[in-house]
Amino acid sequence: MAGGGRGAGESALTQDEAVARSAVISDVHYEVELDLTTGDRTFGTRTVAGFHASSSDTVVHLDFVGEVESVECNGRRSGPDAFDGRRVRLDVREGWNSVRVSGSASYSHTGEGLHHFRDPLDGNVYVHTKFEPFAAHTVFACFDQPDLKATVDLTLMVDPSWVAVSNTDPEEPPPSGGHRATWRFARTPPLPTYLVAFAAGPFRVLRSRHRDVPLALYARPSLYDELNAEAPELFDVLGRGLDFYETLFDLPYQFAKYDHVFAPEYAFGGMEHPGCVTLNERFLFRHRVTEDARRRRASLLTHEMAHMWFGDYVTMRWWDDLWLNEAFATMLAVVAQPEATPYGEGWTSFAHHDLPLARRADQLPTSHAIRVSTADTDAARSNFGPIVYRRGAAVLHDLAERVGWENFVAGVRAYLRTHAWGNAGLDDFVAALRRFSDADLDRWVDEWLLRPGINTVEVCRDAGGARVVQNADPRVEPRHLAVRVAAFDYRGVELVPRTPVDVSVDPPACEHGLTELGGTEPDLVIPNADAVSHVKTRLDSRSRQAALRSLSTVDDPRARAVVWGALWDEVQDARLSARSYASAVLAHGTRERDVGVLEALLERASRAALVYGDPATGHDTVTVLARSLREHLVCADGGSDRQLAFARALVGVVPPDDHGLLGDVVCGRSPWAGLEVDRDLRWRALLRLAATGGDVDDLVDVAMDADPGDYGRRNALTAEAACPSPAAKDKAWTRLFSGDHSLAERQAIMAGLRRPGQETLLTPFVDRYWHALESLAGTAETEFLSSFARALYPCFTEVEESVLEETDRFLERKPLPESVLKVIREERAELLVIRAARACDAADAQH
Numbered sequence: 018m019a020g021g022g023r024g025a026g027e028s029a030l031t032q033d034e035a036v037a038r039s040a041v042i043s044d045v046h047y048e049v050e051l052d053l054t055t056g057d058r059t060f061g062t063r064t065v066a067g068f069h070a071s072s073s074d075t076v077v078h079l080d081f082v083g084e085v086e087s088v089e090c091n092g093r094r095s096g097p098d099a100f101d102g103r104r105v106r107l108d109v110r111e112g113w114n115s116v117r118v119s120g121s122a123s124y125s126h127t128g129e130g131l132h133h134f135r136d137p138l139d140g141n142v143y144v145h146t147k148f149e150p151f152a153a154h155t156v157f158a159c160f161d162q163p164d165l166k167a168t169v170d171l172t173l174m175v176d177p178s179w180v181a182v183s184n185t186d187p188e189e190p191p192p193s194g195g196h197r198a199t200w201r202f203a204r205t206p207p208l209p210t211y212l213v214a215f216a217a218g219p220f221r222v223l224r225s226r227h228r229d230v231p232l233a234l235y236a237r238p239s240l241y242d243e244l245n246a247e248a249p250e251l252f253d254v255l256g257r258g259l260d261f262y263e264t265l266f267d268l269p270y271q272f273a274k275y276d277h278v279f280a281p282e283y284a285f286g287g288m289e290h291p292g293c294v295t296l297n298e299r300f301l302f303r304h305r306v307t308e309d310a311r312r313r314r315a316s317l318l319t320h321e322m323a324h325m326w327f328g329d330y331v332t333m334r335w336w337d338d339l340w341l342n343e344a345f346a347t348m349l350a351v352v353a354q355p356e357a358t359p360y361g362e363g364w365t366s367f368a369h370h371d372l373p374l375a376r377r378a379d380q381l382p383t384s385h386a387i388r389v390s391t392a393d394t395d396a397a398r399s400n401f402g403p404i405v406y407r408r409g410a411a412v413l414h415d416l417a418e419r420v421g422w423e424n425f426v427a428g429v430r431a432y433l434r435t436h437a438w439g440n441a442g443l444d445d446f447v448a449a450l451r452r453f454s455d456a457d458l459d460r461w462v463d464e465w466l467l468r469p470g471i472n473t474v475e476v477c478r479d480a481g482g483a484r485v486v487q488n489a490d491p492r493v494e495p496r497h498l499a500v501r502v503a504a505f506d507y508r509g510v511e512l513v514p515r516t517p518v519d520v521s522v523d524p525p526a527c528e529h530g531l532t533e534l535g536g537t538e539p540d541l542v543i544p545n546a547d548a549v550s551h552v553k554t555r556l557d558s559r560s561r562q563a564a565l566r567s568l569s570t571v572d573d574p575r576a577r578a579v580v581w582g583a584l585w586d587e588v589q590d591a592r593l594s595a596r597s598y599a600s601a602v603l604a605h606g607t608r609e610r611d612v613g614v615l616e617a618l619l620e621r622a623s624r625a626a627l628v629y630g631d632p633a634t635g636h637d638t639v640t641v642l643a644r645s646l647r648e649h650l651v652c653a654d655g656g657s658d659r660q661l662a663f664a665r666a667l668v669g670v671v672p673p674d675d676h677g678l679l680g681d682v683v684c685g686r687s688p689w690a691g692l693e694v695d696r697d698l699r700w701r702a703l704l705r706l707a708a709t710g711g712d713v714d715d716l717v718d719v720a721m722d723a724d725p726g727d728y729g730r731r732n733a734l735t736a737e738a739a740c741p742s743p744a745a746k747d748k749a750w751t752r753l754f755s756g757d758h759s760l761a762e763r764q765a766i767m768a769g770l771r772r773p774g775q776e777t778l779l780t781p782f783v784d785r786y787w788h789a790l791e792s793l794a795g796t797a798e799t800e801f802l803s804s805f806a807r808a809l810y811p812c813f814t815e816v817e818e819s820v821l822e823e824t825d826r827f828l829e830r831k832p833l834p835e836s837v838l839k840v841i842r843e844e845r846a847e848l849l850v851i852r853a854a855r856a857c858d859a860a861d862a863q864h
């Protein structure tokens with residue numbers, strides 16, 4: 018694979034190794050000098066690591082992947098056997114040590130390490146780093162673990178036309194002229210290696226200031242217009258966010274500046290490097306977006322900003338406590354929303370967008386605790402998912418409700434002060450909180466942080482009345498729950514609320530009667546109606562009927578979010594047919610006023626129709642969906658966000674007999690007054706046209722003309738791979754394994770290759786998938802392997818039984834790193850969901 022020989026899992030660091038190393042090493046400082054003028058494939062790297070060792074009896078190593086030219090330990094040159102391809106063995110002495118490692122390393126094309134990107138429009142090169150969880154050592158020799166924080170003096174030698182940006186400012190402007198410019202950055206405060214960052218290239222820069230904190234935004238020149246257009250809103254959120262967090266934590270921002278770099282082909286959404294946050298370019302909007310996209314971007318900015326305190330200032334010791342970074346940042350971004358952004362209260366959209374993903378992840382065979390034992394850095398990769406981020410945020414929110422917000426904040430402040438610039442773990446956080454709360458924190462930790470899985474709460478009705486019941490699931494022990502129950506009665510065609518009641522469900526008792534609601538039995542009962550407890554809500558059959566018939570008459574948006582989530586869970590549990598769900602969205606979801614909620618529901622309705630619908634009759638659902646969306650488009654106000662949301666949804670489900678509409682959109686002709694067809698809508702239409710067998714040969718060029726450059730190129734790769742012909746699929750598969758494609762381009766190809774509705778065409782790729790995984794083991798980067806394993810798992814074939822059997826055989830042999838096997842386990846579970854959901858939909862079709 019392109020990007021050098023970093024084979025999957027070959028250089029993982031175990032927790033035991035990390036613990037042993039940090040027991041001996043302290044006071045680390047790195048002088049790092051990188052020469053980025055030596056060509057497109059490799060760069061020169063030289064590190065001088067200074068550190069204190071408490072003993073000379075232990076073997077200590079520096080992590081490094083690359084070519085080593087020389088190693089000098091305390092003035093003595095080491096022999097060639099000191100480097101085994103991933104580690105440099107050191108003969109340390111007690112006291113101060115100085116080690117010099119010189120050599121070269123490879124650029125990556127996966128987004129991890131030092132990513133190299135060439136802009137196809139102008140040939141300009143941009144590089145940026147992403148080291149989390151374990152890639153700093155693919156750029157410079159270091160102790161690559163979070164609890165060996167170090168100060169860093171970084172020097173970059175780059176093309177003189179480039180701009181370089183890092184965690185700190187350059188000490189002086191680099192001298193101009195000559196073949197290369199030398200950028201020396203000021204010494205950093207103590208940082209874990211995964212937070213050291215830089216980017217370089219002919220970026221454009223916009224600067225501002227908030228009080229005494231300099232702010233800057235970096236982007237490619239081809240995005241400079243977008244940067245200018247978006248800068249006022251970005252700077253506004255940054256300024257308000259800094260004020261909010263400084264007040265909340267009672268602690269000033271600790272770094273000297275606050276920059277954002279929009280990096281091409283960035284692998285995450287964003288990354289919280291202190292002083293130098295890196296963001297995916299998709300947040301520098303190149304086309305029209307709805308207000309919800311702006312809200313989500315603001316949420317990303319405030320998430321990364323929360324890390325400046327949670328993660329950057331006080332850092333987890335090891336990856337098992339990643340929740341101390343990510344659960345906190347996710348939760349705090351929701352809390353910050355009304356204060357630091359124009360978008361108001363955040364928990365309702367969190368319930369709509371985030372909680373369903375957390376519940377899904379919790380029901381997979383790979384579900385794990387929020388604080389998860391993490392044997393090595395390969396396993397650490399699997400921690401970056403909905404359980405740590407989203408379930409983590411949900412249970413922290415619940416914790417804050419239990420102990421009281423004031424006490425929670427006091428505990429957080431004490432935690433940050435006690436561990437300033439250092440490392441901490443679960444026990445440290447609990448100890449800080451205990452000073453301000455007498456709640457049973459040990460029980461909370463045991464039930465919510467250390468116990469995997471999700472409990473289901475439902476209302477049972479029988480002769481004795483209604484009760485809230487915590488379901489007896491053999492895999493998940495019951496937890497102590499505080500649950501708000503909302504109840505509604507029909508008055509005419511509308512559901513009218515009663516006064517909600519708060520009930521506790523305390524094990525070993527797993528139920529609570531609902532006599533407090535009073536009166537006769539309500540028509541709709543919603544347990545956990547405020548979405549505060551992290552449980553799965555299941556509606557009883559009478560409530561479900563009421564919801565499907567009248568959900569839009571429920572006034573409370575949070576309660577509606579809970580019901581929408583419960584209905585979506587039911588589709589994935591094969592208890593509600595895809596067509597019933599889509600009908601509910603058309604009847605009630607289209608009345609949701611929040612455009613983000615509308616978009617999420619339309620997206621789920623489309624997925625229900627295309628993926629979870631019965632293949633034999635599911636096209637009926639698609640046709641009904643498309644027809645109804647057309648009607649909504651006629652009524653939507655020209656130029657409104659709702660019009661855009663309906664248009665995007667329609668373009669994704671246009672039936673094959675309506676290719677004329679899609680062709681018009683690709684050519685930029687808008688069928689809807691007031692809605693301008695932009696690049697994004699063109700590509701969506703082209704993809705649907707391609708996937709449903711339309712002739713796209715000339716239209717790809719039309720769309721590329723309107724959007725040349727790397728975005729257009731990736732979209733064209735997706736569309737071409739989506740075409741339903743054996744030749745197109747073969748071509749896409751060959752492309753995947755040939756040429757010099759970046760991971761982002763390969764992901765674009767894979768997104769087109771596997772499409773629902775193309776089962777016959779995809780069946781021959783089942784064997785190819787398994788063979789490719791076998792042959793890639795040990796040679797391909799883990800990032801590509803994981804993407805490949807997920808994106809091309811044979812979900813849509815005519816041989817599902819044999820796919821499941823082959824999956825089991827493959828998993829038993831364990832030929833790949835655990836983080837990749839985990840992906841395959843999850844995809845197997847999704848295949849089972851698809852099969853059951855399709856059968857449920859088929860059964861409904863016969864009624």
Ligand SMILES: [Zn+2]
Binds near residue numbers: 320321324343346
């Ligand atoms: Zn984060």
